[in-house]
Amino acid sequence: MSKETNKKGVNRRDFIKQAGMGGLGLGAVLMAPYEQQLEQATSRVNRNSAPSDLEITDMRIAEIDGIPFRTPIIRIDTNQGISGFGEVRDGGDPRYALMLKSRILGLNPCNVEKIFKIIRQFGDHGRQGGGVSGVETALWDLTGKAYGVPVYQLLGGKYRDKVRLYADTAGADDPHVFARRMKETRVDKGYTALKMDIGIGLLDDIEGALVNTHHHAPQGSRELQSQYSGTHGEYGQIDHPFTRIQITEKGLDALEEYVSVMRDTIGYEIPLGIDHTGHFDTDEAIKLAHRLEPYTLAYMEDMVAWKWIDKWKEITRSTTTPTMTGEDIFGLEGGFKELIDKQAVNMVHPDLGSTGGILETKRIGDYAQQGGLAMYLHYAGSPIGFFASVHAAAATENFVALEHHSVENDAWYSLIAGDTVVFDEGYVPVPEKPGLGFDLNMEAVKELLIDGAGFFEPTPEWDEQRSWDRLWS
Incomplete structure (x- = not known):
């Protein structure tokens, strides 16, 4: 038995530290009966809750x-x-x-x-x-x-003391500007995993880069609508198989340039994924995946909607570029199970803001591990969901990286009270305080309330x- 541990398993160094914090003199502590020593050592435990x-x-x-x-x-x-x-x-x-x-x-x-x-x-x-x-x-x-x-x-405990983060950055029409932003604001800041948003919206001004986009443009306009449009019937609200948009060789050349310049700028050691490519069907996704294979992407995310599981399997089987989806799926049985059972993707990508929460996200990760699939985590909300994701990631063995969407958003950071660490050389330390492990800054919450709330x-x-x-x- 270690000299530092008594027969009840109480570490003497920890006990002495706790005793000093409790205000009892060291000499009195060491001379007191064991029961009194134990009472003193646990005097700081919160007993207000039953x-x-x-x-x-x-x-x-x-x-x-x-x-x-x-x-x-x-x-x-x-x-x-x-x-x-x-x-x-x-x-x-x-x-x-x-x-x-x-x-x-x-x-x-x-x-x-x-x-x-x-x-x-x-x-x-x-x-x-x-x-x-x-x-x-x-x-x-x-x-x-x-x-x-x-x-x-x-x-059930944790597999890691720190959780790896991945981040994207604001895009640009110029591939060199895009890559420079990524290096200066992410790589040089210490991020070790990255994602870039490149989509067919970048090709809208290139003549001959796309087929069938004008059909989806507003009357009198030749511009492709945003894929984030919330108006029913517009391009952004039309599911991938039904837009019938195609990418030409000229368009593939332009998209490849973005990835090529990015790799030349940040190198190959850092995993790099792509997202928000646009709404098009399986064949176009496969064409793009093949074109980008030389750049060893970490993944291509949400090439088609998650629900088209057989289409995902076709894409995955057709390329060496890894595939990933899942941020909008509710529950293991709601779609992840079939994706995993059919090996339709290479990795799962839940967002615990949609999955059903923390435990359901762990269930998804555990089931994916049984199927030989790793798990990334998506998140773009407040520090509450961020730290909830950190706990789920810490407790799930096959976890890879968690998204931090608000890297340069001061308002986001203002919501965290005290000295809680969010970022340390590409990782976030897993909080050790009770619950989610951080305190909300209520004054910041008040300042960020929407009008009328x-x-x-x-x-x-x-x-x-x-x-x-x-x-x-």
Whole structure:
């Protein structure tokens, strides 16, 4: 037995440190009976919470913007003064969460899986998964605070002490400007994994680069609409197989130049993926994948919508460029399982703001590992979802890297109170404080509230359940 450890397994150095913090003199500590020594050593443990007696008493929302996206922050309160925080995924509707309030009031928040099974029927793909996911995240935050442990510990412990981050940067019409921005603002800052957004929108001004784009342009215009358009019937709202847009050799040459210049600028040691290529079908995705094979991309993301699983399998089998999708899928059984079982992609890419939350994201990662697939994590929301993702990543063995979307956004960083470290040479340290492991800066939340939004105002209109929820007879 080590000289530094007594027969009860208490490390003497830690005990002496705790005793000194507790104010008892060292001499008195060493002369006291063992029971008194133990009492002194644990005197700083939070005893205000009785987890078995916890009840959810309220759910409130503070909706913010500018980080860069609009994000509803969820706060779940309890009868013991402990609150947990989650968020509806970036750009989602706060009502996705608020409608769940009547289903969870009075329940013990520490029964996370039980509550998840009650509310999961109200989640769906994309932002519609944001309510269930945000509530689930807040429950884990609450549970960790109640028991005085970080969330990763509740998931079975951690595989890593730090989580690798990947980042993209603002694009440019000039490949050299794009690459220079990436190097100066990402590589030179210490990021070790990168993603670039290159899409057919970059080809719109090149005559002969694309086929069939004018059909999708507004009347009287020859410009390709944005793939982010939210107007029904516009190009951005037409699913990939149905636009019938094609890329010519001239267009492929132009897109290749972006990747070639980027590789010449940042080198080959750093994994580099591409995203937001545009809305086109399988054959065009395969053409582009083949053209970019010499640049050893880490992945091509969301070439077609995730739901076209057989199309994904065709793309994946047709190229040595790795494929990845999943940021909009709700639940393991909602699409990830089939993607993994069919080996339709090389890696999965969940966003816990849509998956159903922290534990469901770990389930997805664990199942992918059984199928021989690694897991990246997407995230573009607030620090709440970011650190929730950090805990899921720490607890999942086949994890590769987590997206940090707000690298240069000062408003995003302002939401983090205290000295919590977000970035350290390409990684984020896994927090060791209880719950999600960081504190929200409430003054920053107030400053970022959207026009007309309240600061965690009461929501009594959501207290009463309005429907019969059972899905079977």
